[in-house]
Amino acid sequence: MNFDFSEDVKTMREEVRRVLRDRYPRGEVRRAVDAGARFDRDFWRLLGDMGWLGVAVPERFGGAELGHEALCMIVEEVGAALPPVPFMASVGAAEALLAFGSEAQCARWLPGLACGETIGCVAPGEPLASSIAATGGRLTGEKLPVIDGDIADIAVVMATDGLYLVELTAPGVERRAIETLDLVRSGIRLTLEDAPAEKLAGGDAAQLLDRLAVLAAFEAVGGAQAALDMAVGYAQERYAFGRPIGSFQAIKHKLADVYVATELARSNAYYGAWALAHEAALPVAAAAARLGASEAFTLAAKENIQVHGGMGFTWESDCHLYYRRARALAVDLGAGWYWRDRLVEQLDRAEAA
Amino acid sequence: MDFGDTPAEAAFRAEARAFLDAHMPLKEAHRAHVSRAMTPEDVAASKAWQRKKAEHGFAGILWPTAYGGRDGTQMQHIIFAQEEERYAVPTTVFNQGVGMAMPTVMAFGTPEQLARYPRPALFGDEVWCQLFSEPAAGSDLAGLRTRAVRDGDDWVVNGQKIWTSYAHFADFGMLVVRTDPSVAKHAGLTFFIVDMKTPGIEIRPIRQISGASNFSEVFFTDVRLPDRQRLGAVGEGWKVALTMLANERFTVGRAEGPDFDEIFALAKAVRIDGRRAVDDSAVRERLAAWYVRTAGLKYARLRSQTALSRGKAPGPENSIGKLVSASKLQDIATFGIDLAGTAGAITDPEIAAMHGLFQQALLYAPSKRIAGGTDEVLRNIIAERVLGLPADARADKGLAFNQIPTGAR
Numbered sequence: 001m002n003f004d005f006s007e008d009v010k011t012m013r014e015e016v017r018r019v020l021r022d023r024y025p026r027g028e029v030r031r032a033v034d035a036g037a038r039f040d041r042d043f044w045r046l047l048g049d050m051g052w053l054g055v056a057v058p059e060r061f062g063g064a065e066l067g068h069e070a071l072c073m074i075v076e077e078v079g080a081a082l083p084p085v086p087f088m089a090s091v092g093a094a095e096a097l098l099a100f101g102s103e104a105q106c107a108r109w110l111p112g113l114a115c116g117e118t119i120g121c122v123a124p125g126e127p128l129a130s131s132i133a134a135t136g137g138r139l140t141g142e143k144l145p146v147i148d149g150d151i152a153d154i155a156v157v158m159a160t161d162g163l164y165l166v167e168l169t170a171p172g173v174e175r176r177a178i179e180t181l182d183l184v185r186s187g188i189r190l191t192l193e194d195a196p197a198e199k200l201a202g203g204d205a206a207q208l209l210d211r212l213a214v215l216a217a218f219e220a221v222g223g224a225q226a227a228l229d230m231a232v233g234y235a236q237e238r239y240a241f242g243r244p245i246g247s248f249q250a251i252k253h254k255l256a257d258v259y260v261a262t263e264l265a266r267s268n269a270y271y272g273a274w275a276l277a278h279e280a281a282l283p284v285a286a287a288a289a290r291l292g293a294s295e296a297f298t299l300a301a302k303e304n305i306q307v308h309g310g311m312g313f314t315w316e317s318d319c320h321l322y323y324r325r326a327r328a329l330a331v332d333l334g335a336g337w338y339w340r341d342r343l344v345e346q347l348d349r350a351e352a353a
Numbered sequence: 354m355d356f357g358d359t360p361a362e363a364a365f366r367a368e369a370r371a372f373l374d375a376h377m378p379l380k381e382a383h384r385a386h387v388s389r390a391m392t393p394e395d396v397a398a399s400k401a402w403q404r405k406k407a408e409h410g411f412a413g414i415l416w417p418t419a420y421g422g423r424d425g426t427q428m429q430h431i432i433f434a435q436e437e438e439r440y441a442v443p444t445t446v447f448n449q450g451v452g453m454a455m456p457t458v459m460a461f462g463t464p465e466q467l468a469r470y471p472r473p474a475l476f477g478d479e480v481w482c483q484l485f486s487e488p489a490a491g492s493d494l495a496g497l498r499t500r501a502v503r504d505g506d507d508w509v510v511n512g513q514k515i516w517t518s519y520a521h522f523a524d525f526g527m528l529v530v531r532t533d534p535s536v537a538k539h540a541g542l543t544f545f546i547v548d549m550k551t552p553g554i555e556i557r558p559i560r561q562i563s564g565a566s567n568f569s570e571v572f573f574t575d576v577r578l579p580d581r582q583r584l585g586a587v588g589e590g591w592k593v594a595l596t597m598l599a600n601e602r603f604t605v606g607r608a609e610g611p612d613f614d615e616i617f618a619l620a621k622a623v624r625i626d627g628r629r630a631v632d633d634s635a636v637r638e639r640l641a642a643w644y645v646r647t648a649g650l651k652y653a654r655l656r657s658q659t660a661l662s663r664g665k666a667p668g669p670e671n672s673i674g675k676l677v678s679a680s681k682l683q684d685i686a687t688f689g690i691d692l693a694g695t696a697g698a699i700t701d702p703e704i705a706a707m708h709g710l711f712q713q714a715l716l717y718a719p720s721k722r723i724a725g726g727t728d729e730v731l732r733n734i735i736a737e738r739v740l741g742l743p744a745d746a747r748a749d750k751g752l753a754f755n756q757i758p759t760g761a762r
């Protein structure tokens with residue numbers, strides 16, 4: 001039995017935390033948002049230099065080849081720290097290539113994504129792949145919202161007949177900024193009008209969503225843990241009626257429930273990480289990881305505000321960064337109903353077989 | 354990550370399976386858990402199975418060989434439990450004795466006690482019960498009032514215990530009593546081993562909500578216990594009791610009964626408006642939530658086992674099992690009854706879906722949220738010991754036991 005991250009990954013986690021804490025201690029993300037600096041290019045370069053962006057990419061494509069465990073761990077920590085960089089978008093695009101691209105497609109795009117010179121994003125849209133179809137290697141249709149699509153150079157677009165890679169500066173590609181719940185990430189409306197697109201060698205929208213859902217689950221677990229840590233810290237320091245509010249059971253039990261939800265979510269996410277390399281188990285594992293993580297993050301984020309009282313409702317408390325991210329993240333790759341259906345259908349099918 | 358056994362673990366699993374195959378049939382799917390009272394036949398069957406396991410080295414896997422154990426590893430203990438769960442073994446009456454009482458005796462016992470008690474418990478000859486809770490002391494166990502007063506070489510015990518599982522067929526009890534009411538409540542307790550046949554002990558079964566009686570009130574009237582029955586020092590009873598409770602957390606673990614697989618099977622069998630219940634989106638929402646919780650618990654358990662298998666203490670993820678599974682059991686039982694429609698109220702196992710599994714579970718699930726630490730107490734423990742939140746304000750702090758405020762109940 002070996003159901004835990006390796007010692008190497010655990011050691012690496014300390015380093016990852018240090019880097020994130022140094023540049024983005026609590027409060028710094030909000031200051032960046034206030035300053036309108038939604039993309040910290042210097043930090044992005046640093047992440048590229050440190051090998052985070054290509055951590056799961058094989059060495060022959062310019063990556064660090066440390067595997068998915070390492071990637072999931074970094075995603076979790078990034079989910080906690082919320083730095084303004086298109087990390088999830090770009091590693092998501094790399095994941096699509098890695099899993100479904102041909103050797104030539106990987107050789108063409110992964111080295112840039114792995115060092116950060118190329119920025120990728122994923123365009124799932126909703127209702128998922130149904131709106132965009134390809135004719136003769138060209139795409140027409142609309143995706144909305146596409147997270148970090150304004151910063152990205154390329155997008156992996158989910159279409160009815162498979163996955164396509166679109167260069168976002170090509171003719172026929174139009175990008176218009178739109179506001180979303182998440183203040184740290186920008187969203188766009190992506191309009192494709194007979195835009196040139198290269199089909200990935202394999203994979204379809206559902207398969208890619210499964211893989212991305214596992215990564216997003218780690219991101220949400222990181223966010224849930226950060227919101228819980230914030231709430232616990234505040235509950236220890238804030239006094240009311242002559243005692244710390246954390247000594248009131250209404251607060252304690254709330255936070256115990258957040259802890260339980262987060263631990264269950266983390267455990268499901270770990271299984272999801274394992275399933276990234278075990279295809280038959282992936283659809284169920286991904287859906288469970290996704291649903292558990294969305295539930296935990298949503299709960300943690302809202303109770304974090306509650307524990308902070310009036311302070312939690314202020315812009316400066318930072319609680320809203322998690323509150324916003326939790327909801328945005330929970331719908332980005334398909335909302336709850338999509339994943340519940342997928343989960344139950346897969347279980348039903350598995351038993352019928 | 355991988356879920357496989359190490360070669361040594363696989364060898365042990367094979368050994369366990371060979372033993373189980375030779376002595377027990379496999380369990381039938383979806384069979385109701387016993388919520389009727391344990392009969393003398395049930396107790397005899399449990400004793401026989403306990404002896405069989407002990408004779409083959411599977412009863413005391415963690416026990417030292419000196420007491421008939423295997424001196425094995427935590428992983429072997431877990432592997433055997435996983436395998437045994439698949440077989441139609443009798444409901445055990447040995448959790449208290451083998452899982453909780455004897456490890457405590459081994460931690461605090463005198464040489465005479467060690468020579469006398471562990472082996473017969475392991476070999477299924479003697480059944481033990483836990484005489485802790487009282488009418489006025491459950492969650493607040495240290496508030497117990499049963500008194501023991503020294504009289505020469507004996508102690509004289511007066512008072513009452515309650516909710517004592519299996520007291521009516523237990524041979525011995527693990528008893529914690531107050532020996533000094535003039536000091537703080539935790540400091541005035543002392544622990545004893547008591548022969549349940551001692552004169553002055555009266556056992557009155559209590560009827561549970563299912564109508565069955567598996568626990569009792571136990572009255573002590575001038576019961577004389579020789580001092581050599583004391584376990585641990587005078588005034589050290591709280592420490593001994595905590596050791597036993599720590600072992601309880603370990604044995605109680607998860608709630609048996611209908612889980613995701615059962616409610617999923619029911620949702621596929623039942624039809625709502627001509628289509629399977631499982632195809633209804635409201636039903637799906639519940640099913641998905643339970644699957645996620647069940648899987649989360651399973652993988653949390655595997656994380657704990659990984660720590661054990663690496664020779665480390667399991668992390669805090671270990672503390673959530675009973676809290677999550679007890680409520681889930683109650684919710685699944687409730688929903689299973691709902692799914693069956695008007696037939697849901699039927700308890701007759703010949704007619705009710707899955708032999709009345711959900712109806713039975715409805716009537717024992719509440720106990721899972723109470724026994725072995727209530728939901729609320731478990732949340733307190735998580736908040737204080739895992740999250741590091743401050744302890745509750747308490748009205749009994751710094752007071753001698755006999756100065757503590759009490760209520761009408």
Ligand SMILES: Cc1cc2nc3c(=O)[nH]c(=O)nc-3n(C[C@H](O)[C@H](O)[C@H](O)COP(=O)(O)OP(=O)(O)OC[C@H]3O[C@@H](n4cnc5c(N)ncnc54)[C@H](O)[C@@H]3O)c2cc1C
Binds near residue numbers: 483518723724729733
């Ligand atoms: C099936 C079953 C078998 C049992 N077997 C045994 C046995 O073999 N031996 C034995 O000694 N005992 C046994 N018990 C007793 C069990 O340990 C107690 O019932 C349990 O500890 C709760 O105590 P109580 O019943 O006195 O409830 P109380 O402690 O009075 O609790 C009543 C309510 O108050 C809440 N409450 C109490 N304190 C707090 C607090 N600090 N914060 C928040 N809420 C609180 C509880 O959560 C509960 O909801 C058994 C119980 C059951 C149901």
